[in-house]
Amino acid sequence: MIKNYLLLALKVLRRKPFYTFISLFGISFTLMILMLITSMGDALFGANKPMSEVDRMVFLPALSRYTQFYDTIYTIDSVLMDDGTMRYDSTFDTEEIGSNNSDGSMSYHFITEYLHGLSDVSEATAFSPSSFVDGYLDGRKVTFRTYYTDGNYWNVFDFNFLHGLPYGKDDVDGGNQIAVLTDKAATEYFGEASDDVIGREVTLGDRTYRVGGIVARPLKDDPTIQGDVYLPVTTMDRRALDAKTLEGSFSAVFLATSPGKRESIKKQLEFLAENFVMPPEEDYEEIALYPGTATEVFAGGIMQERDYDLAKMMFFIPLFLLLFLFLALPLINLINLNVSRVYERKSEIAVRKAFGARSADILYQFIFENLVLTFIGGAIGLILAFFVIRAVNANDLIGIVRLSFSFKVFFYFIVVIVLFGLLSGLLPALRMSRTNIGTALR
Amino acid sequence: MLSHLIKLMWNKRRANGLIFLEIILAFIVLFGVYAFAFYNYDRYSSPLGFSYENSIGLRLDIDDDMDSLAVLGLQERIVREVRTVPGVEAVSFLGPVNPFGGNNWGTGNDDNGFQLFTRMLFADEHFAETMELKFREGRWFEKRDDNAKYPPIVVNGKFMDEYYPNAETLLDSIIILSGDRQVIGVVEDFKYASNFAENEPLTFYPQSGFYSGDRPPFEQMIIRTAPGQTAAVEEPIYNLVTALTKNTDVVIWNMAEDRIKANRPVVIPLVILLIISTFLLINIALGLFGVLFTQINRRRAEIGLRKAMGATPGEVTAQFVGEILIITVAGLLLGTFFAVQVPLLELLPIPPKFFYFGIVAAIATILLIVTVCALLPSRQAARLHPALVLHEE
Numbered sequence: 139m140i141k142n143y144l145l146l147a148l149k150v151l152r153r154k155p156f157y158t159f160i161s162l163f164g165i166s167f168t169l170m171i172l173m174l175i176t177s178m179g180d181a182l183f184g185a186n187k188p189m190s191e192v193d194r195m196v197f198l199p200a201l202s203r204y205t206q207f208y209d210t211i212y213t214i215d216s217v218l219m220d221d222g223t224m225r226y227d228s229t230f231d232t233e234e235i236g237s238n239n240s241d242g243s244m245s246y247h248f249i250t251e252y253l254h255g256l257s258d259v260s261e262a263t264a265f266s267p268s269s270f271v272d273g274y275l276d277g278r279k280v281t282f283r284t285y286y287t288d289g290n291y292w293n294v295f296d297f298n299f300l301h302g303l304p305y306g307k308d309d310v311d312g313g314n315q316i317a318v319l320t321d322k323a324a325t326e327y328f329g330e331a332s333d334d335v336i337g338r339e340v341t342l343g344d345r346t347y348r349v350g351g352i353v354a355r356p357l358k359d360d361p362t363i364q365g366d367v368y369l370p371v372t373t374m375d376r377r378a379l380d381a382k383t384l385e386g387s388f389s390a391v392f393l394a395t396s397p398g399k400r401e402s403i404k405k406q407l408e409f410l411a412e413n414f415v416m417p418p419e420e421d422y423e424e425i426a427l428y429p430g431t432a433t434e435v436f437a438g439g440i441m442q443e444r445d446y447d448l449a450k451m452m453f454f455i456p457l458f459l460l461l462f463l464f465l466a467l468p469l470i471n472l473i474n475l476n477v478s479r480v481y482e483r484k485s486e487i488a489v490r491k492a493f494g495a496r497s498a499d500i501l502y503q504f505i506f507e508n509l510v511l512t513f514i515g516g517a518i519g520l521i522l523a524f525f526v527i528r529a530v531n532a533n534d535l536i537g538i539v540r541l542s543f544s545f546k547v548f549f550y551f552i553v554v555i556v557l558f559g560l561l562s563g564l565l566p567a568l569r570m571s572r573t574n575i576g577t578a579l580r
Numbered sequence: 581m582l583s584h585l586i587k588l589m590w591n592k593r594r595a596n597g598l599i600f601l602e603i604i605l606a607f608i609v610l611f612g613v614y615a616f617a618f619y620n621y622d623r624y625s626s627p628l629g630f631s632y633e634n635s636i637g638l639r640l641d642i643d644d645d646m647d648s649l650a651v652l653g654l655q656e657r658i659v660r661e662v663r664t665v666p667g668v669e670a671v672s673f674l675g676p677v678n679p680f681g682g683n684n685w686g687t688g689n690d691d692n693g694f695q696l697f698t699r700m701l702f703a704d705e706h707f708a709e710t711m712e713l714k715f716r717e718g719r720w721f722e723k724r725d726d727n728a729k730y731p732p733i734v735v736n737g738k739f740m741d742e743y744y745p746n747a748e749t750l751l752d753s754i755i756i757l758s759g760d761r762q763v764i765g766v767v768e769d770f771k772y773a774s775n776f777a778e779n780e781p782l783t784f785y786p787q788s789g790f791y792s793g794d795r796p797p798f799e800q801m802i803i804r805t806a807p808g809q810t811a812a813v814e815e816p817i818y819n820l821v822t823a824l825t826k827n828t829d830v831v832i833w834n835m836a837e838d839r840i841k842a843n844r845p846v847v848i849p850l851v852i853l854l855i856i857s858t859f860l861l862i863n864i865a866l867g868l869f870g871v872l873f874t875q876i877n878r879r880r881a882e883i884g885l886r887k888a889m890g891a892t893p894g895e896v897t898a899q900f901v902g903e904i905l906i907i908t909v910a911g912l913l914l915g916t917f918f919a920v921q922v923p924l925l926e927l928l929p930i931p932p933k934f935f936y937f938g939i940v941a942a943i944a945t946i947l948l949i950v951t952v953c954a955l956l957p958s959r960q961a962a963r964l965h966p967a968l969v970l971h972e973e
Contacts, residue, residue, distance in 0.1 A: 167859050167863070270831050272830065272831050272832060279815075279832075343828045344827070344829075463605060464609075464856060464860070467605050467606060467609065467860050467863070470598055471868075472867070474598040474602065474871050475867050475871055478871045478874040479870075479874065
């Protein structure tokens, strides 16, 4: 039966090449874009290496220091009493009229001094992301984005080590000059990313490091893991590391014992900020911390909004509306086209019905035919998407992150294709299955 | 004729519902894309106000333990020696904010009785020459300003237009902006964040008021070179500066590349939106074409009858095109009703004129596409010979 349907579907497609072309054009392009969106969504929100445990992570990118200003407003009510005297009632309110604040990443001192010993935390790391180092190598310039991290960094983030090993706590404490490079950085500097590179020397700024390991580039897009070169925190500028100020260049990530415990960590951090005793030399009176999950920090950063629930709404609602509009148009277009196309086959349906086919049979047949069409379009879309993803990865169009083509993403693609096929085929098929034999056979 | 067509379409409302829906959705998408594109084009077309094509930026690290006199001496020496590198034309130091760098400083007050807010940029006395600024009035900072009674500032044209639109001149005015400041010059428009940045009020401050106490000295530079020399001067300048500061913490970037990077947050979504909406339009056009083709072909008998009664091909074409245009106009009207709410209710912080442009452009595009898609099948059908089609029936 299925085989018959398949043959029939292919025959029908070949009969009117122009319509088939229109349908396929719409389907393949739409599905290609959907696949790209799925792939990007997976890179942004999926649990991919080196953030496989993203569901357990709490991010603390920054610290806000502020002084709140208050305005006192006196209100005086005057009441004329019966005996002709005036009575005055005065009340006053204080309200917040603004604040003077300074936001920025934290100092190593602040993180190590105040943010340790939280409960429900299995691992915590402090690192200084995004400084750049230029070097001139045989007359050409290499610019690396360097991350200074503690030893725990490698326990929180499960980087894929292609060669060698990470540096550990002892290396960090000892100030050993060991570097971990991405495969891209290694290729750029040494011309190759292989076992031979391990142990060789790389000069960054005024220091020379020994290559300890080479990691694959991240499959996830997140500002905490975008380094080209990772170095022990103790090898950075001593003054910045030892500074006793609150602000510095560091961020912190906490790995909770379970996804449900993240709330507890956030609460503890907020409690800590509320009860923080400001050192007297600071210009500000209070601090605030805004810990959040990866999605919360992402949406908050894009929307510049500190209330993460609001930020998520502000970010995702327009995004889904846009996606909906983008999907609805080709879908309606396809339904429209299908509705007018199947009209041509009225007589065929009537004949089948006259020979005893039920409406459900007709319905299945048309949905099946539409699925065949969608799968062909989906296959074309998949090939297009594959090439676009390859181009994106090859040219670093979206930064260091690599879009993956994993089974998981492939599975999402199939789901998308089937949904699209069902949605676009249902209405025309329903209409056709209700064809009246009498009028159609006339 | 028109009321007749409207009645015809109303009777077929179920069949035409999908086309109607498609038109509304297409209108909303196009309206959004056009409004976004017009708004950004408008900002893009306002000038940056400085030259970046042959300039490089440089960040260095001055030892915190040096006293301020030594720092100033070092800066002067760096400027003097970098200036001698072959290919270099002008050299200037600037503070923490650099053009296209993504940093922003701002200050404001309401001391003069009205709210005043301005971006801040910190630069030395060579900045105007290095960036090739154009002056509306007055002059740039000079060495002698360090001892002036009031610290000098230079503002941009937008500052003057926004806060002192009726003033003939701002020169020598004392304005409270982080202390009493004397305006010594007004440059033409100057926006530094990216080509797509708003043209905002901006004030330039010299180093003398900035580098004090807890603030570091100027640690960024802009170096303008002769055309085509930006790559060639990088390594000699790097070597020179690392030797002078005794610190290899020196980063050099190309300002022209930095500009492209700074524009990226707008350019990438814009390009993606344009590609997607072009595809959607092609898709809709093809789909509409196919649908109308089958629909019109199904009415061959009707065409034959009308022609037999004496209708010209032009009249038949006009009828079909008119029919589809009625659905389209109905869809556009409903779409416009929703779209005008955006500027009327001020839902987005963008000047309303761009939304009206967007509505007009979207209507024009959709009418054009629909007319073209209806014209081709209608004309083909109108050419049918009555004898032939009536015979089929």
